Amino acid sequence: MCSGSTLLNAIDRGSGAVVQWRISPPLELTLAYMTENTEFLNSAIFNTSSNPASGFFNSSNTISAQLEYLPSSDFAIRLIYARSSLKAYNGFIGSAVGEPLPYGYADDGFGGRVRDSGANAFVANFDWTIADWIGIFGRYSYGELDINPVDPDRSGGNIRVQSFQVGLGFPDLFKEGALGVVSFVVPHDYLEGRRFLLSGGGDGGTQYELEVSYRYPLTDNLALVPSFYTIWNANNFESNPTVFVGNLRTQFSF
Numbered sequence: 001m002c003s004g005s006t007l008l009n010a011i012d013r014g015s016g017a018v019v020q021w022r023i024s025p026p027l028e029l030t031l032a033y034m035t036e037n038t039e040f041l042n043s044a045i046f047n048t049s050s051n052p053a054s055g056f057f058n059s060s061n062t063i064s065a066q067l068e069y070l071p072s073s074d075f076a077i078r079l080i081y082a083r084s085s086l087k088a089y090n091g092f093i094g095s096a097v098g099e100p101l102p103y104g105y106a107d108d109g110f111g112g113r114v115r116d117s118g119a120n121a122f123v124a125n126f127d128w129t130i131a132d133w134i135g136i137f138g139r140y141s142y143g144e145l146d147i148n149p150v151d152p153d154r155s156g157g158n159i160r161v162q163s164f165q166v167g168l169g170f171p172d173l174f175k176e177g178a179l180g181v182v183s184f185v186v187p188h189d190y191l192e193g194r195r196f197l198l199s200g201g202g203d204g205g206t207q208y209e210l211e212v213s214y215r216y217p218l219t220d221n222l223a224l225v226p227s228f229y230t231i232w233n234a235n236n237f238e239s240n241p242t243v244f245v246g247n248l249r250t251q252f253s254f
Helices: none
Strands: 014-026 027-036 061-072 075-086 117-131 134-146 158-171 179-191 197-199 208-216 221-233 245-250
Touching: none
Parallel strands: none
Antiparallel strands: 014 027, 027 061, 061 075, 075 117, 117 134, 134 158, 158 179, 179 208, 208 221, 221 245
């Protein structure tokens, strides 16, 4: 799936299957099923697909579908849907296996435990090379997560969240094979259900970012990628100061 979304695919490591169907030259449909098995998480709690008690169909899992329209090499648009079944690890939803809850944890609104949850995520994205020297890209994501308290005296509800990104790309900027990128990102904007957020909701603010990167090829197999980020309302706290981050990455291609 080509999404780039912060709200899609609670499961990105594990066991599963993918089917691709070229419906016609400009249209391709991709279907995927994946169960959770993440090597860097505590296997005593996570890695549910390798647990005989959960198995391939009762673990945390995601069913995804993507329809891609690619009329030319210069333009593509994609529509993606994912249905996730999420285990309430230790009674809470979230962490590395929590999308469309991208950061933090959810409880019943009073610190209590919740049951396993179902979640939906919808993504639309596109990229368009307008000319040899410039392209534009963007994506919009929407997700909703069911909250079902264990305590029968607590009322459940939904967490609804959105994210989006728009940007410009500059191919061959200053050198053939180089790429400059400027983008504006809102990684997670909560629309409903902040009361269920044990963490990640901040103080009611919305984080947004300006990102700038430049890939400079040194050889056919080696490139330097400096990046700079300006982050406002970090972690959704309006009271947090603006954060500036610089990064230099070396990229090897084989």
